[in-house]
Amino acid sequence: MTATDKIDVENIPAVLNRLGRRTVVFVGLMGAGKTVIGRKVAATLGLPFVDSDHEIEEVSRMTIPDLFAAYGEEEFRALERRVIARLLKEGPQVLSTGGGAFMSAATRQAVARHGVSVWLKADLETLMQRVVKRQNRPLLQADDPRAVMQRLMEVRYPVYEKANVTVRSRDEPKEVIAAEVMTSLARFLADGREVRKPAR
Known part of the structure; x- marks a missing residue:
C-alpha cells in the first residue's frame, strides 16, 4: 500500500457528518467485492455492515438459489426491493446489494433518497x-457462465454508471480498494452533491 492508498483518518468525521443518516450502498456484479470492501469501509467508518442477500435469506428462511428455484427471478426481485427499501431507512450503515438490485428503478430512487451509491x-x-469456485450463483448455472457474465456486464454496466461514485475493483489488497472508496466518498460528499432532491 502506497502513501496515497492509505485512508486519511482525519476525513472520517467529515464523511460521517456529511453522510448523516444515509447509507453507503455498494452496487456491482457478483464477484466485484461488495461484501469484502463493504465490510472494510464499514469498519473504517465505525458503522454497521449489512448484506441484502443475507437479509433476504433471513426473512424468507431460504437460500438465494432456493428462492430462485422455487419462485423465479421476478418474485425474488420483488422481495429484494422490499428488503432493501426497509434497510435503507435504518441508516447510517454500509449496505452490500445483490448484482441485480440496482437494476430496479424503484430501488435506485430509494437509494438516491436514503443513500450514497x-x-x-x-x-x-x-x-x-472470483466467481468460478462458487456454486451459489443462480444466474451462472449455465453451459457458458463466461458468456452469461459478459452479457450481464453489457446490460448492467450502463445502469451501474448512474451510481454516485465509481471505484475500480481489481487484484489489489482490500485495504487499497477500501481506501479508494473512502477517498471517492469524501470527494463526492465535499463537492456539495450530497444534497438530496426533495422526495416527491
Missing part, C-alpha cells in the same frame, strides 16, 4: 476468477 467496477477476467 458506490459502484465497484471490475473487468470480466477479475469477475470470473
Whole structure:
C-alpha cells in the first residue's frame, strides 16, 4: 500500500457528518467485492455492515438459489426491493446489494433518497476468477457462465454508471480498494452533491 492508498483518518468525521443518516450502498456484479470492501469501509467508518442477500435469506428462511428455484427471478426481485427499501431507512450503515438490485428503478430512487451509491467496477477476467469456485450463483448455472457474465456486464454496466461514485475493483489488497472508496466518498460528499432532491 502506497502513501496515497492509505485512508486519511482525519476525513472520517467529515464523511460521517456529511453522510448523516444515509447509507453507503455498494452496487456491482457478483464477484466485484461488495461484501469484502463493504465490510472494510464499514469498519473504517465505525458503522454497521449489512448484506441484502443475507437479509433476504433471513426473512424468507431460504437460500438465494432456493428462492430462485422455487419462485423465479421476478418474485425474488420483488422481495429484494422490499428488503432493501426497509434497510435503507435504518441508516447510517454500509449496505452490500445483490448484482441485480440496482437494476430496479424503484430501488435506485430509494437509494438516491436514503443513500450514497458506490459502484465497484471490475473487468470480466477479475469477475470470473472470483466467481468460478462458487456454486451459489443462480444466474451462472449455465453451459457458458463466461458468456452469461459478459452479457450481464453489457446490460448492467450502463445502469451501474448512474451510481454516485465509481471505484475500480481489481487484484489489489482490500485495504487499497477500501481506501479508494473512502477517498471517492469524501470527494463526492465535499463537492456539495450530497444534497438530496426533495422526495416527491
